[in-house]
Amino acid sequence: MGVGVEEVAGLLGDDPALVEWLGELERAGEPPDELVIPTAETALTLLLRLRVPPQDAAEIAAGLPDLQRNPVLVWLVRRCAHRTAADVGGFRPGGSWPDLPDDWGRYFYVYVFLTVLPSVRAYHEQRDIPDDISWVTLAALGSAVESHRQRLGTGGMDAPFWIDLHFRGGIYLLGRLGFNRGDLGFLAPAVQAAGLPYGESEPALGVHAAPTGALDPAACDASFDLAREFFGRHFPEEPYRIARCGSWILDEQLAEYLPADSNIIRFQRRFRLAAETRDGDADVLSRIFGAAPGTDLATLPRRTTLQRGLIDHLRAGRHWKIGFGWLEL
Incomplete structure (x- = not known):
């Protein structure tokens, strides 16, 4: 049966x-x-x-x-x-x-x-x-x-x-960064405010920093170059002129803990940041520490400047945010 x-x-x-x-x-x-x-x-x-x-x-x-x-x-x-x-x-x-x-x-x-x-x-x-x-x-x-x-x-x-x-x-890893096919969506008003005529349905590549090590600027440059060539060749019917990113890496509070020439801050400054944010504590704990929400902060490693800053921020009763931004390709 x-x-x-x-x-x-x-x-x-x-x-x-x-x-x-x-x-x-x-x-x-x-x-x-x-x-x-x-x-x-x-x-x-x-x-x-x-x-x-x-x-x-x-x-x-x-x-x-x-x-x-x-x-x-x-x-x-x-x-x-x-x-x-x-x-x-x-x-x-x-x-x-x-x-x-x-x-x-x-x-x-x-x-x-x-x-x-x-x-x-x-x-x-x-x-x-x-x-x-x-x-x-x-x-x-x-x-x-x-x-x-x-x-x-x-x-x-x-x-x-x-x-x-x-x-x-829907997504491809191209060197240091991953890129997913998509559209501009809710970031359209921020882009239009900058004088660009792109609506919500405008094709836009989502940018993702794969958990594979440092965000070396040269490696990121190479990934963006690869993305322009890759999507132009393999998805010519989808003209990507804009890229967007949503990540804890785009939280402007990171500048309080990291030097201006750090890889993360340099990556963040590639994007024009939108006003909208979302809660990012769980993302930070998962991606940086492999930890779940509610983990005792005292048990987390403090080996790097980033780790120390992330933990001290949370221990002070503050919260991390997922920031959103865009750039022209």
Whole structure:
């Protein structure tokens, strides 16, 4: 007897987020036969190629036989994968990604993206995207798995909605920086105030500082040069004249703790900053310290000027912000 929506819904219970998620999967339709969950052997090879740490790669691959024997999990993985694969080439938010109970698999979403992998690799090939850029971009999955273990001490994967963007062809790592396809959105008024005639739907590249080391200015310059060439060649129908960034790195309070010639301040000054900000404490704790909100600040390392400044700011009862800015390409 095959698995149906009603059977899966009964097992998920009445959690509204899970019910909404199941409805999204149902609306995505029946997955095509070629959308196949890989074998354990194939998965291990792919996981290492995606820079998943060996310990986690072995655990993930070892869990595949049990998953394959569970028709409900197979049903869910293939339908999640179908939702993403059906929108390969898109860059809008890809639906909800609820947390699932541990007994449904700590690596559930890793299995989803392994199943999507052939679809996004085919899309990259269709766009003539170089193999090295394709694989280093998709290796965001490995970084997410590594981050989860560093922060929480257990296997799992952070932020599947963010990895989904990579596996739909919406973002690319080009040297030191990542760039996602998108539009200007809510920053349009700030850009227009500067005298430029760009509206909310104007194509705009999102800029992301990958967690791979110092923000060396020369390396960042090279990434912007690569981005101009890359998107002009591989996405000529999307003319990108503006780039935008939203990050704790654009919090102007950092200038209180860092010298004017520091890499972070020099990166920040590339952008014209908008007035809008959002809460950034959780981002700072996660990205700089691998820590979760509520962590005792006394336990965090104070080895660098940046670490000391970030901690002292929080201990003084102040808060960090996510700042937003833009620049012309």
